[in-house]
Amino acid sequence: MQRPKGTRDLFGEELASIRHVERTMSDVFKRYGYEEVETPAFEPLELFTKKSGESVVKQLYAFKDKSDRELALRPELTAPVIRLYISQLRSAPKPVKLCYFGNCFRYEEPQAQRWRQFLQSGTEIIGSAQAEADAEVIALSDEIMRELGLSDYELRIGHTRLLREVLAHAGVKGSAQDPIMRAIDSREEVRLRAELDCAQVKARDEKLLRSLIALRGSVKVLRQAEKLVAGLPKAKAALGDLHEILEHVRSFGAEKFTIDLGIARGLEYYTDLVFELYIDGVQVAGGGRYDELIELLGGDPCSAVGVGFGVDRIARALLGRGMIVPRERLDCVVLPAGEGVLSECLKIAGELRRVGLLVDIDLMGRKLSKAIAYADAQGAKGAIIVGTKDLKEGKVTLRDMRTGKQELVARRELVNKLKAVP
RNA sequence: GCCAGGGUAGUGUAGUGGUUAGCAUUCGGGACUGUGGAUCCCGCAGCCCGGGUUCGAAUCCCGGCCCUGGCCCCA
Numbered sequence: 001m002q003r004p005k006g007t008r009d010l011f012g013e014e015l016a017s018i019r020h021v022e023r024t025m026s027d028v029f030k031r032y033g034y035e036e037v038e039t040p041a042f043e044p045l046e047l048f049t050k051k052s053g054e055s056v057v058k059q060l061y062a063f064k065d066k067s068d069r070e071l072a073l074r075p076e077l078t079a080p081v082i083r084l085y086i087s088q089l090r091s092a093p094k095p096v097k098l099c100y101f102g103n104c105f106r107y108e109e110p111q112a113q114r115w116r117q118f119l120q121s122g123t124e125i126i127g128s129a130q131a132e133a134d135a136e137v138i139a140l141s142d143e144i145m146r147e148l149g150l151s152d153y154e155l156r157i158g159h160t161r162l163l164r165e166v167l168a169h170a171g172v173k174g175s176a177q178d179p180i181m182r183a184i185d186s187r188e189e190v191r192l193r194a195e196l197d198c199a200q201v202k203a204r205d206e207k208l209l210r211s212l213i214a215l216r217g218s219v220k221v222l223r224q225a226e227k228l229v230a231g232l233p234k235a236k237a238a239l240g241d242l243h244e245i246l247e248h249v250r251s252f253g254a255e256k257f258t259i260d261l262g263i264a265r266g267l268e269y270y271t272d273l274v275f276e277l278y279i280d281g282v283q284v285a286g287g288g289r290y291d292e293l294i295e296l297l298g299g300d301p302c303s304a305v306g307v308g309f310g311v312d313r314i315a316r317a318l319l320g321r322g323m324i325v326p327r328e329r330l331d332c333v334v335l336p337a338g339e340g341v342l343s344e345c346l347k348i349a350g351e352l353r354r355v356g357l358l359v360d361i362d363l364m365g366r367k368l369s370k371a372i373a374y375a376d377a378q379g380a381k382g383a384i385i386v387g388t389k390d391l392k393e394g395k396v397t398l399r400d401m402r403t404g405k406q407e408l409v410a411r412r413e414l415v416n417k418l419k420a421v422p
Numbered sequence: 423g424c425c426a427g428g429g430u431a432g433u434g435u436a437g438u439g440g441u442u443a444g445c446a447u448u449c450g451g452g453a454c455u456g457u458g459g460a461u462c463c464c465g466c467a468g469c470c471c472g473g474g475u476u477c478g479a480a481u482c483c484c485g486g487c488c489c490u491g492g493c494c495c496c497a
Contacts, residue, residue, distance in 0.1 A: 002470080002488060058423085059495075076497080104497080109423075111491060118497060186495095283497065310497030337456045364450085372458040387456055399457080406457085 006108075006116030013324050017315040018119065020325040021148065022101055025121050025309065028144050032136065034099035034123050039080035041103060045070040047079050051269050051296055061105045073105035077120050078269075078290075078306060079297065085126050086299035094127030101311070113282050113313050122287070124306035126294070131241060134273045134289055135248030137307050141277055141285055142254035148314065149323055154278040155256060158263030159242045160288070161272045162225075165235035166212060170205035184213055185264035213262035219246060221259050238272070245273055269293045273305065279317045285309045331357040331382065331418065333375035337368045338388035344411075345386050348396070351415050375401060384414070 003009060010018065029036070045062050061073035074080055077100050089096050101121040110116060123140065125133045138157070145153045163184065167177045180199060183192040196206050211228055215221040222243055229235040242259075249257065263274045265288065274288035287307030294302040318324075332352070336345045349361045360378055362371045368385070375383045385397040385406075396414060399406045409417055 005488065106496075108495070109493090110489085111493095114496070120497060182495095286497075308497070313497060335457090366451095367454085368456050369454060369458070370451085374458085376458045383458090385457075389456080397456090401458080404458080 004116070006110035008115060008117075013319060014315065016325040016327065017318050017323075018311060021311055021315045021318070022119075022121065024147050025144055025311075026099075026101075028140060028147060029099035029123060032097070032123075032140050034097045037081060037084055037098045037100050038102065039074070039077070039084055039100070041105075042071045042073050043080055043083070045072040047083055047297070048072055048075060051079060051293060059106050059108055061107050074102070075106045076104055076308065077102055077122060078124065078293070078308065081124055082126075082294055082297055082299070082304070085124075086294065086297060089126075090299060095133060096126040097123065098126070099123040113310075113316065115312070119311035120308055121311050122306060122308035124304055126304040127302055128305070129291070129303035131244040132248045134245045134305050135252055137287055137305050138245070138249050138257070138275060139252035139254045141275075141287065141307050141309075142249075142252075142256065144309070145277065148318065150279055150314070150317060150321075151256075152279070153284070154258065155254075155275060156258050156260040156263055156278070157242070157246070157273070157275045158260050159238050159272060160264060160270050160274050162229070162235055162238040162242070162261065163209070163212065163264060165232060165238055166205070166209050166229065167201075169232050169235065170199075170201045170209070172199045172201060181264040184262060187262065213264075215259070215261045217259060219243075219259065221261070222246075225261060241272060269296070275307075279314070280320070282313055282317070283310070284313045284317065327379075328358060330360050330378055330380040332359055332384050333371075333378060333380045333382075334359065334361040334384045334386065335368060335371040335375065336362065337371075337385050341386045341388055341391055344391060348384060348386065348411075348414065352418060355415055355419050357418060372399075382418075 026036070045057070045060070048060060049057060057072075060075055063071055065071055081098055081100055085096060085098070089098075099122065101119070103117055104120045105117050107116065108114065123137065125137060138155070142155065145151060160181070163181065164177055167173075167180060172180065176199060180192070180195045183195040186192075192210075196209075201209070208228060212225060215225055222239060225239055226236065229239065246257075246259070257275075263276060265274050265286070268274075268288075269290045269292065270288035271291045272289040275286070276283055277285035285307055287305070289303065289305040291301075291303040294300070294304060334345045334349045334352075336342050345361060349359050352359045360375075360380065362374060364370075364374070366374060372383060380401055382401055383399040385399060387397065390396055390408060391411070394411050395408045396411055397406050398409045398414075398417070
């Protein structure tokens, strides 16, 4: 039997790396005051089509259950978490700060760093329209990367409302902006030109737009952008928002970012701030503000900002750098030597495990020489050899697997003796 | 969905029409009936699936499945 296409079996170093990433994220989320939530792996199909339209159905694992309900495996976690908020937490004290981990599913062709089932994590701040909320989400993302030792990541920050206001000024309104936003996001000159022609954008506005999306760099580019949109108060306000967010980001202690006004995230639900995080050219996280999604999904209008992380991609980046998570070593392996000692071995293993030691025991009925080789192969620090003769005298042999030194220890002292060893 | 390159024991590989499909490693056992990492011996285990061509296919052809990567899109 083969695995379904685009899925993976996880074990060994790779799984250890993923768990390490999850643990680190979980710690940071908690430190920032987020509460963990978990939602079902499948949801009503509508939850995902509402925000992105029918076009996403072909990238969904959508199906009907035995009662003809239209369902889909979740392709991402923001919409389910927002659904949870609307149905269970709408009157919780604001802001509602949630974090989550979970598998997501997309029916796409697998390729590098892209699978049909993958792990996402993330956070959402629901109920705050303040710039400091946007800034906290960015600061948290920065902190996670630094905590993981991936401080050479690239953080790009942009603002979709800025671009949309410029388009609105040029006479392109509402959803007519979407194809243009996608073209901007693709960074393909030809495609953008075609879309702008199609929307009959005037040369002057096109020039303004092109100048804006080409802006990239430090806070200095905000000044240039301000000059460009001087005559457009709404666009200027969007820039002011971005400026304020970045001030707060710096106060939070995150200095390392690039302003990139060409980030559009066309298909997504982002309304204002947008940001993306890259490692070695691979996007590992993305986020932003989405002030319309909650209403779209049937809740009362409410602002929200959040970030999603590609857990597998981040774990892969760690492995790619040789940053392997050291495996916890067994404290000892209990080895029966001779007849009639097995039950005593099982008792010893139980006692040691109950005081928190990492203990294995030979379950293969091996002879002592093979059993010691097994203990060695498992990387155990020590072995406890339980022999017929020693046991009759109420003793067992304690062997240091590294040095090979052995000592006889009274059976009664064994637990305390081992507990004392660091 | 499309494009390119691939699929031989658990892992890594040799094998281009006729081989008991070889090697290394891993795993289990033994030499070594209470002492490991060495050595030697034994054992388990494989041609992705289905058709076709042929006296004969791991090998050639077709289809599918899966893998690696690219397009689209995205984590």
